[in-house]
Structure formats: structure tokens, C-alpha cells
Amino acid sequence: MNRQAGKVPRHWYDGAPVPLPAHLLSGLYGALAGLRRGLYRKGLLRQKRVERPVVVIGNLVAGGSGKTPLTIALVERLQAAGWTPGVASRGYGRRDAGTPRWVDAATDPGLGGDEPVLIARRTGARLRVDADRVAAARALIAEGCDIVLCDDGLQHYRLARDIEIEVIDGRRRYGNGRLLPAGPLREPPSRGEGCDFRVLNAGTGTDLVAGFGEWPMWLEPGHAVPLLGGRAKPLAAFAGQRVHAVAGIGDPERFFALLREHGIAVVPHAFADHHRYAAEDLRFGSDLPVLMTEKDAVKCAAFAGERHFSVGIDARLPEAFWIALVDRLSGFARK
Structure with a gap:
């Protein structure tokens, strides 16, 4: 039995022809997304910087790619290294999406979002859900967090970031390589080339080989x-x-x-x-x-x-990845 609702279109990953309306809408989407990126790049839309380092974990495609296991692993590694990380999330799918909220292990997933509640249960870290990532980051810092992890925030340009991590689905990658809705991409593949780290989710398999500049991640x-x-x-x-x-x-x-x-x-x-x-x-x-x-x-x-x-x-990555990440963070003072 398959009760899946909102199944991804076949043309995204299965090689089916792209419907003409999707082609046209994809062009419009790409133009608007490109305009927005350009306005931030030129400073006409202003980014907001917070007092502590910000690490953004995200992907370019619509849907999951393994961000949550990686976010949990990042929190645990940073805690072990002496940091006090906090997690900022939109809390996708929660009922009162317009209301900022602190999330902990006991929070109703309908109010806090399924992924934020899971992260809170696994890590015990301070976690704030808010459509305004800048406000969420500031709230976490006010609570004593000395580094902010922004879950699923590559496209949230208003919050300035110090490190960007792109997560790539090793099996499906970028699908047909087209922008929404003709394909699964929220931004062009070239956007990932500007990220500080690119993590390839190889799942539990060993047959997927990371490309140049990609760090493999296995799920255990x-x-x-x-x-x-x-x-x-x-x-x-x-x-x-x-x-x-x-x-x-x-x-x-x-x-x-x-x-x-x-x-x-x-x-x-x-x-x-x-x-x-x-x-x-x-x-x-x-x-x-x-x-x-x-x-x-x-x-x-x-x-x-x-x-x-x-x-x-659990997400497993090469030890060299963690060394490289901690080295990048070494220039930031802890609170």
C-alpha cells in the first residue's frame, strides 16, 4: 500500500518529459530567484549579521537530502569540542508557523515541527523555530549559544553566514538539473560551488563515490x-x-x-x-x-x-571533514 501524498513529479528524477507549463513557470521562477540573489549580492537587500558565527546547512533541491542527520552530527561534534551550539529552524509543517517558539524534547511536533523536535531530543541543544532566521539566531545567542546552526537555510539570504554546507543526495543528486517546477532545483547547481563544504549523502551504500570537493557522508x-x-x-x-x-x-x-x-x-x-x-x-x-x-x-x-x-x-563523515570544519571555526572566539 502506498498512501504517499504530494509525490514528486516523475519528470524530476525519472526522465519523463517536462510539461510545457512547468517549462514556462521554471523560467519565471529562475528569473525571480536570480533577481533576489542579485539584490543581496549588490547590497540593495541587506544581510543581517549576528554576534556569533553562523553555519548554514541546506540543499539546492526541494525535499530531503540528509540535512537532519548531518545537523545532529554537527551539534554533537561542536558540543564535544567545547562549543555551545544552538539551532535555528523554520520548523516546516508546524501548525502555527507564524509564531516563534522554543523547542525541546517534550514539544508537540505539530507545534514545533518534526525535524526540530527530533534534533532537540537527540542533542539537547537549544532550538528556536521562527520564520525569521535572524530573530531566531539572536534569541539563541541571548540564551548563551556561542555558535548558531541554521537548519535548511541556504536560500535564507537575509541572515549573514560564516560557513555554508550543501548536502547532496548521492542517489538522486540534482535530478534533471532544472529549476522548479520543471525540476527539483531551488537554485542552479552552480550555487553549490560557492559553499564552503559540500557533503554527499551516500546513504548506507559504499558504491557512491564523492566528486571533486565533496565530502562523503554515510548513514548508520x-x-x-x-x-x-x-x-x-x-x-x-x-x-x-x-x-x-x-x-x-x-x-x-x-x-x-x-x-x-x-x-x-x-x-x-x-x-x-x-x-x-x-x-x-x-x-x-x-x-x-x-x-x-x-x-x-x-x-x-x-x-x-x-x-x-x-x-x-547516525551520520558518519571522514575525520578529515571534522578537522577542516574545526579549523575554519578556529578564528571565531567563543563566548
Whole structure:
């Protein structure tokens, strides 16, 4: 069964012909986006700088590419290095998107956003959701954060940044290379060349090779954790079994493939990215275990059963990447 809503157009990644209206709208979108970038570049639209270093993590395509696992890894590494990072996020998909809000592990994902709540639960870092990233960054600094990580902010030019990190989906990359809506791109591929770091999300595979100037990132699955509490199980415990697999992320197939790599027979249930779950979404008509991503699990705990499990993901990057990042930050004084 596939209940995915808002599925990406086939012409983005599957080689289908691009409809003529999409061609025309893509030209208009590109002109407006280019005009906006030019106004910031010439100083006619002013960037706002905050008192502490800002690191922006983002991508050029619409949809997920692995930003959240990387953001979590960045927070943890910076904390280990003695920094006090705070995370600024738009909080995409939350109900009261116009209201700034502090997010912690206990925040309702409907109010804080699924990804911000997940980041807060995994890291314990201060996290502020606000459509105004400048205001969010200033609020974090006022709370004692000495570095700001801006989740999904490459296109939010108003907030001046010191380091930009582009995350690239290693399997799908830039699709057909066209701008929205003819393709998946929010900005031209050349935009990524100006980023300080380019991270290639290779998933759990080893066959993807990072290109020149790209740092590989691998996703390492953790144990399956019962949503109702209890002892976690290694994924190997489900090998040879059929399970319902739930993924409401940018590329659900990535999660399904991860489970298959561990010998698990997957009955896939793909939902739209940031899907707002209801109890009936998880009624599949058979009493199999249900494995879902952490991002989905934060929204399903209220109506989960004893056979529902969350599978966490950790991002792994070469040690040379972390050395290079810390070296770039060495010129900034901590509070």
C-alpha cells in the first residue's frame, strides 16, 4: 500500500518529459530567484549579521537530502569540542508557523515541527523555530549559544553566514538539473560551488563515490526502539521477517532500502514529507511489526502500539571533514 501524498513529479528524477507549463513557470521562477540573489549580492537587500558565527546547512533541491542527520552530527561534534551550539529552524509543517517558539524534547511536533523536535531530543541543544532566521539566531545567542546552526537555510539570504554546507543526495543528486517546477532545483547547481563544504549523502551504500570537493557522508542505522518504551532490538532481530515500513521523508525509498540491506522483507508505506499522521494511517490490516524513521516516530507516539518501532540514523563523515570544519571555526572566539 502506498498512501504517499504530494509525490514528486516523475519528470524530476525519472526522465519523463517536462510539461510545457512547468517549462514556462521554471523560467519565471529562475528569473525571480536570480533577481533576489542579485539584490543581496549588490547590497540593495541587506544581510543581517549576528554576534556569533553562523553555519548554514541546506540543499539546492526541494525535499530531503540528509540535512537532519548531518545537523545532529554537527551539534554533537561542536558540543564535544567545547562549543555551545544552538539551532535555528523554520520548523516546516508546524501548525502555527507564524509564531516563534522554543523547542525541546517534550514539544508537540505539530507545534514545533518534526525535524526540530527530533534534533532537540537527540542533542539537547537549544532550538528556536521562527520564520525569521535572524530573530531566531539572536534569541539563541541571548540564551548563551556561542555558535548558531541554521537548519535548511541556504536560500535564507537575509541572515549573514560564516560557513555554508550543501548536502547532496548521492542517489538522486540534482535530478534533471532544472529549476522548479520543471525540476527539483531551488537554485542552479552552480550555487553549490560557492559553499564552503559540500557533503554527499551516500546513504548506507559504499558504491557512491564523492566528486571533486565533496565530502562523503554515510548513514548508520541504530537499533529499533519501541515507541511505547522497552528494550531496543538490533535490526538483525527482524532479518527474515516481513514488516510494515513507514517513511514520510523526502526519499522514502532510502529507508526501505536500508531495511532490505539488513535482510528484512519490507511492506512499504510511503507518505509525503512532513506528513501529519493519524491513528488510521498505521492500520495496515495485518499484525506485523511496524518500523518507521525517527522523524515519523516523534509524530506517532501518541497512538503507537507495542509493535511499533523507531529506527534511528547516525551520520558518519571522514575525520578529515571534522578537522577542516574545526579549523575554519578556529578564528571565531567563543563566548
